[in-house]
Amino acid sequence: MPFDPRSTPLNPVQARVLATLMEKARTVPDSYPLSVNALLNGCNQKSSRDPVMELDEGDVQQALDDLLRQSLVTPVSGNRTQRWEHNFPRGVGVPEQSAVLLSLLLLRGPQTAAELRLNAERWHRFADISSVEAFLDELQERSEEKGGPLVVLLPRAPGAREPRWATLLGGPIDLSALPAAPAARAAASSGAEQRIAALEARVEQLEAQLHALCQQLGVEPTSAPTQD
Known part of the structure; x- marks a missing residue:
């Protein structure tokens, strides 16, 4: 299990x-x-x-x-x-690519798909942002039989261009405790x-x-x- x-x-x-x-x-x-x-x-x-x-x-x-x-x-x-x-x-119970994304979220906190692709460069080279999003969608839609979702797409923060993803490996996300995304964060x-x-x-x-x-x-x- x-x-x-x-x-x-x-x-x-x-x-x-x-x-x-x-x-x-x-x-x-x-x-x-x-x-x-x-x-x-x-x-x-x-x-x-x-x-x-x-x-x-x-x-x-x-x-x-x-x-x-x-x-x-x-x-x-x-x-x-x-x-x-x-x-x-x-x-x-996930493939290597998904494990990379989950680990990055554990180490660096919530990130956009673009940030995850950039930060994963030394771990695994994703072909494009769409491939990152495909693995994130799979983790979000994970069946209850397999243990349920492992990531969640957060509401877009004020002033942010893209929504961020967060991992659920630490339990449910308290949205009120999340800091606002810095304006410069999208630039890595x-x-x-x-x-x-x-x-x-x-x-x-x-x-x-x-x-x-x-x-x-x-x-x-x-x-x-x-x-x-």
Whole structure:
């Protein structure tokens, strides 16, 4: 039976942990599965996250234990450190493309179809916005037998050109608690945010190369400090 958010919705920490595992499996596959420390760093990133969180190792471990009971993550034994991988598509019962869209919504909050296509570039290249919308429509029309809808199209915010989509993996959406869509959001990231994202991508690549080298040498890489 696929994960049913109506009976056991994800809390914010569980959502962040699960979506971060999904993200890193796609963007830095050489360093995946992740140790708890690497996962913590990913959860606490300052860019590509809404909201930004300040979790500690205990928060992440508790979320992993909860997700394990729901068959959404799996522990993997390493040389010295236990690592973790997600079971997102199978656990939730959706194809890979839908899992990408759901993970982006968990990491960044409500987004338009155009924003989702842009933000998914490093995860999966959707042919066009129509293909993104097709998967979103499928998630919204998901049958009750499969666990019901997993996304909802929100009412268009004042001043916004396009409506945004939100995930229901965390339970029903409280429309009154949603912030208004910033006017500049449709233009995606600012120049500063793009530079930060590029730097983080480069750091991830270097960490992946270090991890691969350490595996070849049979040593465990030194854990990186938690980001401030």
